[in-house]
Amino acid sequence: MDQLMIAGEKFESRLVLGTGGLPSLDVLDKVIHCSGTEMVTVALRRIEASTSGPLLSVLERCRVRLLPNTAGCMTAREAVLTAKLAREAFETSWVKLEVIGDEHTLLPDPVELLDAAEQLVADGFTVLPYTNDDPIMARRLADIGCAAVMPLGSPIGSGLGIRNPHNIALIREAVSVPVVLDAGIGTASDAALAMELGCDAVLLATAVTRAHDPELMATAMRDAVSAGRLAYRAGRIPRRWHAQASTQVSGLPEL
């Protein structure tokens, strides 16, 4: 079987689903089911703003692994404390580590991210950092013990797809831990491209949760990730400048 392995855990599905952005939690279990995902991201907020009751019952029914995030954190200190609170709340030491540099682009702050990742790895966390599409930064994060690296395709929620496919392929070459394309996926072809570039998995939320029909898009993403992975393993043909006939030339009659 072609399974995904992260920190010794096996996954049949290579799609990680973010739960944010759905108009209603009523469709969350259907979306999870259609996507085939085995791991979904969740967050912590002040209890007055929480929807924990219905959310947790859906997630428990779906039997998916929870991956808490540190969304909204802008410093290493905030992110480390949020990860520790999430460990307490969700009883998991896995964390999607996000440390953003500003609220306009939501791009990662690499200096704070590396600092937070080092502290959390030292504290025994399984750290999956959301990072820029920078092969050097990805290597640094892998070197300090992150369980995976999660480069962005383009800014969170932008749906702009993969702006620098070359860097994503370079990241795949640069690290031995799983590479999870995180953020920027707009539609199924973006997810397929991520997998064709050699990514081990795709993490997406908005593309599904804000689609006109989230269940249908979840199904499309499941198939796109699967197709992209198969194409990567099959090996694409080299690109050629000129045409190459697929029907043999020998035996061509003179008419």
Place this chain on the structure above:
Amino acid sequence: MRITVNGRSLEAMPGWSVGDLVRSRTEEQRRVAVARNGEVVPRGQWDSTPLAEGDLIEVLAPVAGG
């Protein structure tokens, strides 16, 4: 005793613990996490952690998120 809970200043009952405060906020205490003055208060220590004047408390619970 003035404390700040989730950004709001309030008068806490004398002798209250973190556990008392959490129970006053929610019936569903599963999956709730508490920070006191920038440190996690583990669930097992809620009742043995008294509130103190000026405490900054955050009581957090799950939400859907990317």
